[in-house]
Amino acid sequence: MSADGASLADFFASPTVQGALVVGSVVAVVTGIIGIFTVMRRQSFAGHALADLGAVGGSGAFLVGLSQLWGFVGAGILAALLMEAIGIRRLQGRDIATGVVFGFGMGLTALFLFWDTTIDNTSNAAVSVLFGSLFVLDPNLIPTVIVLGIVALVLLGTVYRWLLIESVDHDLAVARGVPVRVAGIVFLIALALAVELSSLTIGAILSTALLIGPASTALQITRRFGLAVALSATLGTAVTWAGCFISYESHYWAGPRGNWPVSFCIVALTFLLYLGTRIAVALRHTIRPSTGLPAAPPGLESTAGGGS
Amino acid sequence: MFAPFMTNAWIAGTIVAVIAGVIGFFVVIRGNAFLAHAVPHGAFAGAAGATLLGLNPLIGLGLFAMAGALTISVLERHARNDAITALALVTMLGLGALFVSRSTQYSAEIFALLFGQILGVSVAELVPMAILGWLCLLAIGVVYRPLLLASTLPDTAAARGINPRTMTVVFGFLLAAATTTSVPIVGALLMFALLVGPPAGASSMTRRPIIAIPLSVLFTLITMWSSIALAYTINLPIGFFVTAIGAGFYLIGRLAAWLRRRARSAPIGVRSSA
Numbered sequence: 225m226s227a228d229g230a231s232l233a234d235f236f237a238s239p240t241v242q243g244a245l246v247v248g249s250v251v252a253v254v255t256g257i258i259g260i261f262t263v264m265r266r267q268s269f270a271g272h273a274l275a276d277l278g279a280v281g282g283s284g285a286f287l288v289g290l291s292q293l294w295g296f297v298g299a300g301i302l303a304a305l306l307m308e309a310i311g312i313r314r315l316q317g318r319d320i321a322t323g324v325v326f327g328f329g330m331g332l333t334a335l336f337l338f339w340d341t342t343i344d345n346t347s348n349a350a351v352s353v354l355f356g357s358l359f360v361l362d363p364n365l366i367p368t369v370i371v372l373g374i375v376a377l378v379l380l381g382t383v384y385r386w387l388l389i390e391s392v393d394h395d396l397a398v399a400r401g402v403p404v405r406v407a408g409i410v411f412l413i414a415l416a417l418a419v420e421l422s423s424l425t426i427g428a429i430l431s432t433a434l435l436i437g438p439a440s441t442a443l444q445i446t447r448r449f450g451l452a453v454a455l456s457a458t459l460g461t462a463v464t465w466a467g468c469f470i471s472y473e474s475h476y477w478a479g480p481r482g483n484w485p486v487s488f489c490i491v492a493l494t495f496l497l498y499l500g501t502r503i504a505v506a507l508r509h510t511i512r513p514s515t516g517l518p519a520a521p522p523g524l525e526s527t528a529g530g531g532s
Numbered sequence: 533m534f535a536p537f538m539t540n541a542w543i544a545g546t547i548v549a550v551i552a553g554v555i556g557f558f559v560v561i562r563g564n565a566f567l568a569h570a571v572p573h574g575a576f577a578g579a580a581g582a583t584l585l586g587l588n589p590l591i592g593l594g595l596f597a598m599a600g601a602l603t604i605s606v607l608e609r610h611a612r613n614d615a616i617t618a619l620a621l622v623t624m625l626g627l628g629a630l631f632v633s634r635s636t637q638y639s640a641e642i643f644a645l646l647f648g649q650i651l652g653v654s655v656a657e658l659v660p661m662a663i664l665g666w667l668c669l670l671a672i673g674v675v676y677r678p679l680l681l682a683s684t685l686p687d688t689a690a691a692r693g694i695n696p697r698t699m700t701v702v703f704g705f706l707l708a709a710a711t712t713t714s715v716p717i718v719g720a721l722l723m724f725a726l727l728v729g730p731p732a733g734a735s736s737m738t739r740r741p742i743i744a745i746p747l748s749v750l751f752t753l754i755t756m757w758s759s760i761a762l763a764y765t766i767n768l769p770i771g772f773f774v775t776a777i778g779a780g781f782y783l784i785g786r787l788a789a790w791l792r793r794r795a796r797s798a799p800i801g802v803r804s805s806a
Contacts, residue, residue, distance in 0.1 A: 266614050320563060324729055327724055327725035327778060330724075335772040440619070490626075495626075
């Protein structure tokens with residue numbers, strides 16, 4: 225991050241940036257796809273909570289000398305199961321149940337980090353777990369991240385039809401014998417996996433941003449499911465690349481404290497993208513009032529337009 | 533434990549607990565734990581920014597809490613509100629990352645803002661906190677009835693001429709004010725835990741707000757006081773005790789609700805499975 229001017233040319237050519245781009249893209253694609261379901265099922269809070277809760281495992285793993293990765297993944301899956309167990313199903317109390325698990329998990333993080341700092345004197349642990357950075361990756365993690373990402377997508381693939389039916393109509397899904405509960409649990413585990421691996425590599429903030437931002441932008445642009453998934457993954461990757469580039473470029477104007485954090489650049493771009501889309505969609509609605517049907521293809525005119 | 537240097541900690545803890553108990557009740561009946569998480573955590577970025585500019589962190593906290601609450605309640609109109617909350621939260625945290633990277637002394641400051649430093653409260657910090665806390669409770673007193681109605685029965689409220697959206701904005705501001713009062717002293721984590729756990733326990737024990745609010749305040753007070761005592765004697769971070777005891781109250785509340793349901797349905801011999 226704080227490379228000085230002289231070595232910047234090597235910095236860009238070095239594996240650091242390439243590694244950041246590879247991991248960023250993998251994470252953006254995986255969380256972008258899972259994000260579509262997260263936004264549709266209104267589980268953004270769970271997604272964010274799981275990203276932060278991985279830090280419990282991460283900071284606990286610091287203590288016992290385990291690999292941070294397994295701490296993150298284990299804590300994420302445990303937390304997902306716990307949320308499910310205390311009632312994430314009822315929409316009414318779901319946020320509260322998530323909140324209680326989340327709050328308690330963060331208390332544990334505070335405890336572990338306290339021990340980390342007093343025993344190991346690594347006071348930056350709190351900051352690194354929360355903020356992370358795409359530019360300080362452990363290259364050995366890259367294959368694991370890719371494998372776990374694929375596992376998350378495969379898990380999602382096994383239940384996505386059930387999830388889709390449920391998202392259309394919950395009662396209908398139950399009536400047709402869709403195992404709604406199992407589908408929910410499997411989805412939550414896939415979500416935990418995706419979010420943990422991204423919060424481990426790029427920090428909890430960025431992980432939530434890439435989970436929710438591109439997906440909710442895509443869902444505004446199109447209502448077609450397949451297109452939304454593709455768009456979400458594409459937007460996520462594009463934002464990640466652009467953010468890395470801006471953070472790198474910022475070295476030339478950001479002053480003596482070094483580059484702008486890459487997490488900030490990507491998050492800010494994500495938010496601007498979402499806002500821009502909101503405004504564009506709103507403008508389109510005012511220009512073309514929602515009563516009129518969009519210019520229908522010739523064949524459909526006879527069936528669609530009855531009024532005028 | 534009651535030494536003079538601890539007095540401020542007890543006073544600060546009590547103020548925070550009362551505010552959190554009252555506001556937390558509304559957080560729970562509105563089912564909006566995410567907002568209660570997002571506003572304090574996002575606001576910490578404001579404090580980081582104010583420290584960077586050499587201003588009083590309270591100003592930055594207040595500005596960011598208000599801005600965050602306003603952004604969320606305005607943008608959530610036509611969209612899925614949890615996605616908006618998540619986006620606003622990460623944007624504020626992203627700004628926090630930027631501010632932290634610009635400043636020289638970061639780790640300890642951040643740690644305090646996130647996890648609290650209740651044992652180091654000065655009188656100069658107590659005064660603005662007490663004033664803001666009073667204003668907060670007064671404001672709740674003024675909007676109590678419309679807010680309650682809009683939170684529980686939005687349609688009835690709308691029929692009676694209360695705009696639920698206005699109440700959402702009002703509630704956002706209340707939460708922002710409570711955040712500004714509490715975060716510099718107890719930290720974002722603690723504030724969130726107090727806003728959710730004990731009030732959720734209280735409101736699953738009774739459905740009547742006139743009992744649930746005092747009960748919620750009582751629970752937060754017990755949580756806070758026993759956490760200060762435990763943190764003092766055992767010398768572990770206070771955040772851990774508050775979150776653990778808060779979660780404990782939630783479990784007790786759920787257990788009580790379950791037992792009551794069972795007792796009610798037992799004579800007929802039908803156990804409710806919902």
